[in-house]
């Protein structure tokens with residue numbers, strides 16, 4: 382039976398869910414508070430420069446392909462993908478960096494040159510990571526997180542010990558060189574927790590990195606948003622922007638609609654792709670499942686300080702993605718997770734999309750994106766942002782041996798307060814709730830409300846977790862649950 386479904390938000394999870402729900406014949410409308418769609422993956426354009434405002438690493442291309450295949454389409458019908466080579470560079474000192482190339486054979490050579498015997502060890506490690514990836518994709522991530530039994534399959538039973546060790550310990554047992562360790566610990570940072578708190582099973586992210594590669598949609602991650610939007614519109618989804626939901630209407634313990642600008646809109650099902658915590662504040666307290674205490678006790682992925690910078694010249698000695706790991710990783714991690722404060726010496730990440738896509742900056746110029754991970758809920762002022770911009774740009778100049786400050790045409794910052802204002806993000810988190818052992822699968826906030834009928838959730842605070850591929854999967858999972866309940 383055709384239902385009217387109101388979806389809150391237009392991030393990847395909401396967009397994905399809208400496609401599946403419309404494909405199933407429902408009458409679907411997306412309501413987005415901002416003036417453009419994409420959520421954390423919005424686009425920012427200024428003076429001929431184009432920036433993705435959030436994600437820039439296109440990993441796990443198979444998940445994107447599978448999403449479009451569900452609609453008898455392929456990614457190539459919507460955007461062109463470029464495999465980056467080098468995938469990325471990691472800086473450890475002045476003019477001292479390691480390039481990660483786009484195939485395992487070359488990466489093994491890089492490892493071997495740094496630590497004798499590590500090439501073969503890397504092969505064994507990646508074989509194990511691939512086996513975990515296959516199990517994760519086949520048996521784990523496409524499960525709705527309803528019961529612990531979902532996690533028990535003949536394959537996962539054999540890997541049980543890997544849920545109790547940490548990625549960090551596992552890597553340290555095999556590799557001794559600190560640089561190689563840092564490179565191997567990098568991929569699980571996408572899951573939002575410290576590598577020492579991330580189960581070793583999640584080393585499947587290392588296969589995503591070295592095995593599947595780093596891709597770039599030709600004109601940026603926003604190509605993917607545009608692609609899914611096109612698909613959604615073809616399927617009949619309606620999208621309204623500048624539509625901030627003020628309240629979810631509940632009658633008789635059943636969601637019956639939403640309120641926007643004081644106006645009630647009826648719906649048979651309400652699905653929220655906005656941050657889970659925020660969505661529950663749109664309900665009266667008696668209808669909320671998770672308390673403030675619950676949220677406060679969760680491990681959240683970091684917030685971030687971002688800068689979008691237009692340079693009036695080409696930046697030298699960097700590739701598309703560059704990681705600056707020239708300072709103490711553990712100290713910065715402690716400043717995020719253990720004793721939250723602004724890090725004295727922050728690690729940072731920079732990307733230059735115009736290295737791959739000329740349209741991202743005017744001719745002869747460069748668009749630069751800089752990111753410092755920060756503790757969620759941290760103090761955020763203009764002065765702090767400026768101090769840290771100065772810190773990282775000075776370090777960037779030293780490490781890459783060039784002057785760039787005088788070539789800045791403009792810069793725009795985005796930090797914790799903006800995550801709260803623009804996305805209603807809990808404590809200004811950037812990547813949602815971390816995937817630790819106790820926050821995995823059925824231990825995450827549920828896709829379906831336990832207190833309000835016909836109310837559902839999707840996105841990076843529920844299953845499977847943070848990142849664009851998980852957001853697409855989350856949209857699929859919740860659409861399946863909704864459809865099941867419509868049919869029953």
Ligand SMILES: Cc1cc2nc3c(=O)[nH]c(=O)nc-3n(C[C@H](O)[C@H](O)[C@H](O)COP(=O)(O)OP(=O)(O)OC[C@H]3O[C@@H](n4cnc5c(N)ncnc54)[C@H](O)[C@@H]3O)c2cc1C
Nearest residue numbers: 390392393394414420421436437438626655840841848849
């Ligand atoms: C800086 C940054 C870098 C990242 N890098 C990567 C990366 O390289 N690779 C990767 O895979 N992932 C990356 N991520 C993570 C990835 O972007 C997210 O996991 C994913 O985009 C989250 O999608 P979502 O659908 O859960 O939520 P969101 O994108 O947050 O969407 C939620 C939407 O709900 C809207 N909303 C909120 N409240 C309301 C309301 N009351 N009414 C109406 N609408 C509302 C918001 O405006 C927003 O549009 C990054 C994230 C950030 C922030």
